[in-house]
Structures are given as C-alpha cells and as structure tokens.
Amino acid sequence: MPQYPIGCDKSRLDTPLLCIDLDRMESNIDRMAAYCRQHGVHWRPHSKCHKTPAIAWREVRAGALGVTCAKLSEAEVMAAGGIRDILVANMVAGERKLERVAALCHWADPIIAVDHYAQVEPLAAVCRQRGVEPRVIVEVDIGLSRVGVSPGKPAVELGQAIDGLKGVRLAGVMGYEGHLLKVADPEEKERSIFHSIAALTHTADMYRSAGLPCEIVSAGGTGSYQITARCPGVTEMQAGGGIFMDPYYREDCHVEGLDYALTVMATVVSRPLLERAVLDCGRKTMNPDVHVPVVAGLPDAKVQRLSAEHCELTLGPQSQDLKIGDRVELVVGYGDFTTVLHDEFYGFRGDRLEVVWPILGRGKLQ
Numbered sequence: 069m070p071q072y073p074i075g076c077d078k079s080r081l082d083t084p085l086l087c088i089d090l091d092r093m094e095s096n097i098d099r100m101a102a103y104c105r106q107h108g109v110h111w112r113p114h115s116k117c118h119k120t121p122a123i124a125w126r127e128v129r130a131g132a133l134g135v136t137c138a139k140l141s142e143a144e145v146m147a148a149g150g151i152r153d154i155l156v157a158n159m160v161a162g163e164r165k166l167e168r169v170a171a172l173c174h175w176a177d178p179i180i181a182v183d184h185y186a187q188v189e190p191l192a193a194v195c196r197q198r199g200v201e202p203r204v205i206v207e208v209d210i211g212l213s214r215v216g217v218s219p220g221k222p223a224v225e226l227g228q229a230i231d232g233l234k235g236v237r238l239a240g241v242m243g244y245e246g247h248l249l250k251v252a253d254p255e256e257k258e259r260s261i262f263h264s265i266a267a268l269t270h271t272a273d274m275y276r277s278a279g280l281p282c283e284i285v286s287a288g289g290t291g292s293y294q295i296t297a298r299c300p301g302v303t304e305m306q307a308g309g310g311i312f313m314d315p316y317y318r319e320d321c322h323v324e325g326l327d328y329a330l331t332v333m334a335t336v337v338s339r340p341l342l343e344r345a346v347l348d349c350g351r352k353t354m355n356p357d358v359h360v361p362v363v364a365g366l367p368d369a370k371v372q373r374l375s376a377e378h379c380e381l382t383l384g385p386q387s388q389d390l391k392i393g394d395r396v397e398l399v400v401g402y403g404d405f406t407t408v409l410h411d412e413f414y415g416f417r418g419d420r421l422e423v424v425w426p427i428l429g430r431g432k433l434q
Contacts, residue, residue, distance in 0.1 A: 086331075086353075087332065088416065090416060091418075092329035093415075101127070105131060109302055112133055115137055115146060117404050118413070120427055121148070125151070136154075159182065160182075173200035179204065179284070180205070181242060183209075196234055201236060203238075206230070207241075211267075224278055241285055245289070249289065258295050265302060269299065284303055284304060286306060289306060314401060331364060332361065332397070332406070334348055334379065335396070337392065343388065344382060346379065347396055350378045353406075354374070356371070356374050362401065363399075364397040410430070
C-alpha cells in the first residue's frame with residue numbers, strides 16, 4: 069500500500085526516496101519505440117531496470133512486442149502481470165527451472181536462450197511430458213566472451229540439433245555487443261558494432277540457407293541501440309535502461325536524445341565543513357559502482373563518497389548555502405543496480421505524487 073497520499077507534494081515525503089519523473093520516462097519510452105519503428109526493428113525492452121509489470125505495459129502500449137528478462141523468476145512476474153511475449157535472455161538449467169519453464173508456457177509465450185545442447189535436450193524432454201513447446205533462441209558470442217556458442221558453423225550445428233527435437237521450437241539467434249558500449253570514438257564504435265553484429269546476422273543467414281527457422285535476430289542494449297538498430301538483418305532491440313536514462317549511458321556510452329528520469333530524493337543531515345554536506349542515502353540506497361550519482365540542480369556539488377547510509381558531497385561556491393534539512397535530488401548513476409535496492413517506485417508528475425509502484429521483480433534471482 070502507498071505510504072503517502074496520492075497527490076501530495078514531493079517536499080512532504082520522507083527520504084531517501086526512489087523517484088520517477090513520469091513525463092520524462094514516458095517521453096523516453098516513446099522516443100525509443102519511435103527509433104525502433106523508424107529503423108524497421110521490433111522493440112523488446114529489457115525489464116531489469118524496472119522489474120515492474122505496470123511499466124512494461126506502458127512500453128507495450130508504446131509499441132514494444134514484449135519484454136526481455138534476465139531470470140526465469142522475473143519472467144514469471146511479468147507473465148503474472150499479463151505480459152505474454154517474454155524473452156529470458158539467460159541460460160536455464162536444473163530440473164526445477166525446466167518444470168517452471170513448462171508451467172510458464174500455460175500463461176505466457178516465453179523464449180528461452182540457449183548456447184549448448186545439454187541445456188536444450190532436458191528442456192525439450194520436460195516440455196514434451198507437459199504438452200508444451202516453448203521457443204528457444206541460440207545465443208551467439210559476438211565478442212563479449214561471456215556466454216554464447218561461436219558464430220558460423222558451431223551455431224548452425226547447434227541449431228540443427230535443436231530443430232530435430234520435439235518439445236521446443238527454434239526461433240532464431242541473439243547476441244550482445246556489450247563489450248563495445250563504451251568505445252569513445254563515435255566512428256570506431258559504429259564500425260566495431262557493425263562488424264560484431266555482422267557475425268550474428270551472417271549466422272542467421274547460414275541458418276536460413278540450412279533450412280533452419282530464424283525469424284528472430286535479437287541484439288542491442290541501451291548503450292548501443294542507436295547504432296545496432298541500423299545494422300542490416302537485426303529484427304529486434306533489447307535496449308531497456310534508456311527509459312530511465314542515466315549518467316552511465318550519457319557520459320560513458322554517449323547515448324543521445326533521452327532525459328534523466330530516475331532520481332533519489334535525499335536530505336542534508338550534516339554540514340561538517342563549508343565545502344562538505346552529508347546526505348541520508350548511501351550504498352544501501354543507490355549503487356555507485358558503474359557510475360556515481362550526479363547532483364541535480366547544483367552544478368558545482370559532486371558526490372565524493374558513499375558509505376552504507378551516508379552520501380558525502382563536495383560543495384562549490386554555488387552550493388555552499390545548503391542547510392541541514394534541505395532536500396537534494398540525485399540522478400541515479402546506473403539504474404539497474406539501484407532499482408533492486410528498493411521496494412517501490414514513487415512516480416511524480418511535476419512535483420505531485422501520481423503513483424506508487426511496487427517493484428514486484430525485486431529479489432527474483434532464481
């Protein structure tokens with residue numbers, strides 16, 4: 069249940085508080101959906117940044133065909149919220165998880181990522197027994213060197229083995245160019261991503277030449293989608309974090325055209341020095357590892373250090389009049405790692421509370 073009355077002013081709420089600027093989030097959703105339409109690709113946004121079916125539905129209404137999830141338990145949350153077309157972009161192993169995939173097929177249309185026959189054969193056996201047939205997609209390693217079968221012949225051989233199994237249906241291939249998100253030179257980044265994605269689309273062409281089904285060629289994170297969407301042969305983007313945008317994507321990945329929508333509202337609790345203020349939020353409120361938070365509205369105030377429950381700011385001349393009890397809003401440095409620390413999003417239209425969304429996918433690690 070919402071802790072505060074809908075319609076109250078942001079200044080009345082206790083801190084720290086995880087806030088969504090609804091106008092900005094909705095604008096980001098619309099821009100990402102429009103960009104995908106403009107380049108003739110579908111949008112299947114990753115839900116790991118929000119883990120909230122209500123937000124996933126807003127994406128679907130804007131044109132997304134479904135969602136991408138990192139874990140089977142997240143997919144179950146999305147399916148329980150009514151989202152049907154769900155890609156689980158991770159490997160699934162173990163008897164219990166295979167039974168859960170089979171059960172999920174009764175109330176959603178999941179796609180399960182695989183990169184080895186030893187994952188697919190037991191999944192197909194369970195699904196045959198349960199009378200269901202989930203789609204599977206072969207993950208191809210296009211340079212990240214994390215998971216994925218090698219492109220070309222090894223991926224085709226795996227696809228042929230899958231296509232011969234009853235109990236699953238081969239849907240295509242996917243890859244992630246995540247190793248190229250932070251390439252600084254724009255021309256080099258574009259060239260490298262086109263080269264990396266070419267390994268995926270060439271593999272897709274080999275599938276079709278071998279008579280294998282390959283309706284889906286999935287790729288593209290937020291840090292690269294503005295390039296990957298222009299790569300010939302890709303059918304869908306998985307980019308999701310851009311709906312909140314954050315300094316990591318803007319400053320490190322050079323993503324343009326999206327606005328910061330996710331912030332933490334905090335309170336000044338100490339002023340040890342003229343040049344220093346301490347806020348009531350720390351690492352248990354926001355994760356600084358990928359990118360430190362940015363102070364909104366105070367250009368010469370910077371986050372210096374975060375401990376468990378404290379955020380220390382270094383203050384320049386324009387921000388040294390901060391007093392104990394004043395509010396400070398921090399742009400979350402990287403949303404994916406901060407969302408999971410909170411139970412709820414507080415959505416604001418201007419400074420008025422419009423909605424409180426439970427983060428239903430929080431803690432869904434299995």
